[in-house]
Amino acid sequence: MYDEEQQARRVVITGLGAVTSIGLGAPAFLDGLRSGHSEVKPITAFDTTGFAHANACEVTDFVPGEWIHHVDPEELGRATQFSVAAANMAVADAGLSLPELRERRVLVSVGTTDAESRDLDTLAGIQLEEGPEHLPPGLARRAQAGHLSLGIVRELGLEDVEALTIPTACAAGNYAIGSGFDAIRHGEVEAALCGGADAVCRKTFTGFYRLGTIAPEVCQPFDIDRKGILTGEGAGILLLESMESALARGARIYAEVLGYGLNCDAHHPVSPDRDSLARCMEIAHRNAGVAQDDIDFISAHGTGTRANDATETGAIRQVFDTPPPAVSIKSMIGHSMGAASALAAAACALAITENFIPPTVNHRETDPECGLDCVPNEARPAVLNVVQNNALAFAGNNAVLILGRADRATRTDGATRTDRATRTQHTEPGKEAA
Secondary structure (H helix, E strand, C coil), X not given: CCCCCCCCCCEEEEEEEEEECCEECHHHHHHHHHHCCCCCEECCCCCCCCCCCCEEECCCCCCHHHHCCCCCHHHCCHHHHHHHHHHHHHHHHCCCCHHHHHCCCEEEEEECXXXXXXXXXXHHHHHHHCCHHHCCHHHHHHCCCCHHHHHHHHHHCCCCCEEEEECCHHHHHHHHHHHHHHHHHCCCCCEEEEEEEECCCHHHHHHHHHCCCECCCCCCCXXXXXXXXXXXXEEEEEEEEEHXXXXXXXXXXXXXXXXXXXXXXXXXXCCCCHHHHHHHHHHHHHHHCCCHHHCCEEECCCCCCHHHHHHHHHHHHHHCCXXXXXXXXXXXXXXXXXXXXXXXXXXXXXXXXXXXXXXXXXXXXXXXXXXXXXXXXXXXXXXCCEEEEEEEEHHHEEEEEEEECCCCCECCCCCECCCHHHHECCCCCCCCCC
């Protein structure tokens, strides 16, 4: 157990697993982010007859058997397949063998919005059209949210492990990473596999469509002509361990988890609250021991809806005297729901390691109501010390994660030394680096 007098452990990210519409695995995901790639196509997951428009960012090149080795993929729903595959990717990326991982105390924590709603959609259709006697038992068994984390435990053969599925919707990935951070920092576990997973499903697409927030063609966060979200899918799983452990085994360190902030205002079912999000950012800064002028860029929630983008950028301006660049990778991969902030955290870790800021693509003209530098259309070279990852969810669940370069310089008071003018290699928003 954690001794209150014991110094808290530093927590680092040593493995990344990414299942996305722009690439499978960390190297392919990195290539997609750098190039501003997007794979927007008509939905194939369900019949879209009757919808005026139905584009999404589906994962079209995923073959479960290529990524899942010890569990029959047919026993897993699509979101669980994504989760398990991303966990395998993260372990391999971290340079850990399964015997080495099994010797450690491990936490598995996976966030989600829909879990296996795709299977539930299918079961509901069978129930209505054919009757309950025709419901496939195997399909019913796999349509449980708990399998998102339990599937990882089964696949990796872990024992004496805590397995959590966190249903805090679009903020769930950051919630899950925060749970792993706390468990390692306090010595409760030695490693954590944390992130989020979701699959495109009829329920969520229809809900957003009825709200009038599905974009007809592409997602354009912060743009004056933005028209809404595109649903996406995938999984992001990060392998966390202590700095001591990573250094002892000579692991590559992508980034350090500095801290996070959580709050829930329960203000409105679907409308974000600016003041609440601002408070959540301030909580995250205090927890991470950083100041607002330490943040080099923000991975924004950035859904591309009128309300979210204006509210989020308003909250950023409320917290930051001089806001850093704020980008949305949802412009590339769509809104992958419970996977969204986990994949954004993976993108932040890659950005720190590879010295660049991912772009906000599909951008034509920034909405004056947003008014932030969104790094339009092309990635920007930048030396990053501290980055912020925002996540908002319906009903007011906010989660803000702070990551840092593991070898960044520190002041005597423990805060990060920063000089934005020398770190970001640009002078004006939207201009290419010299």
